[in-house]
Amino acid sequence: EAGVAQSPRYKIIEKRQSVAFWCNPISGHATLYWYQQILGQGPKLLIQFQNNGVVDDSQLPKDRFSAERLKGVDSTLKIQPAKLEDSAVYLCASSAGSWGRANEKLFFGSGTQLSVL
Amino acid sequence: GDSVTQMEGPVTLSEEAFLTINCTYTATGYPSLFWYVQYPGEGLQLLLKATKADDKGSNKGFEATYRKETTSFHLEKGSVQVSDSAVYFCALSDNQGGKLIFGQGTELSVKP
Numbered sequence: 001e002a003g004v005a006q007s008p009r010y011k012i013i014e015k016r017q018s019v020a021f022w023c024n025p026i027s028g029h030a031t032l033y034w035y036q037q038i039l040g041q042g043p044k045l046l047i048q049f050q051n052n053g054v055v056d057d058s059q060l061p062k063d064r065f066s067a068e069r070l071k072g073v074d075s076t077l078k079i080q081p082a083k084l085e086d087s088a089v090y091l092c093a094s095s096a097g098s099w100g101r102a103n104e105k106l107f108f109g110s111g112t113q114l115s116v117l
Numbered sequence: 118g119d120s121v122t123q124m125e126g127p128v129t130l131s132e133e134a135f136l137t138i139n140c141t142y143t144a145t146g147y148p149s150l151f152w153y154v155q156y157p158g159e160g161l162q163l164l165l166k167a168t169k170a171d172d173k174g175s176n177k178g179f180e181a182t183y184r185k186e187t188t189s190f191h192l193e194k195g196s197v198q199v200s201d202s203a204v205y206f207c208a209l210s211d212n213q214g215g216k217l218i219f220g221q222g223t224e225l226s227v228k229p
Binding site: 003004031033040041042043044045048056091093095104105106107108109110111 | 159160161162166216218219220221222
């Protein structure tokens, strides 16, 4: 079974530039998550999709971050403009469960490591 | 809001030593509890879970018991191996959509 695919693996940009990350979840998984993991911290949820609708974006810095999941399959996360504090690993995860299934297993991709200089 | 606190690392053990990684949580309601593991160069993967009080999750020799009275979910293994070297994350699911709230992670290094 193919896992969650993310690209690119690494990205280095200067502050105020734009960057985009791509995620392809496991086939058939309805729920998709984007997490931000700053060095030395646990992952923090940025946004959660159920199919192609947003169900939780309460911690997404909407002045600079945006995300979409067209057609309810793959997803892109964009940062524009980037700040130094955005340096982190951006993790995509998916699950087969529908919204409200608290004990559903999440499958994580390997992440995109972003360095903002 | 809901939160998870883990013991700080890094934890360094010799092979075959006993492992405990402490995890406590704060939550309203009755969350599900998880341990995820991140091996070097790999993505996070589920190690074990427990969905209600007094449940014990187990996998690959690791165990954790959901203790509601102490709001804890400590990870244990009787005899660690070098291959267990990884970062371990305790997490809870807030029963509102399935999202996970993670602790800060504990790095484990096992020496031969």
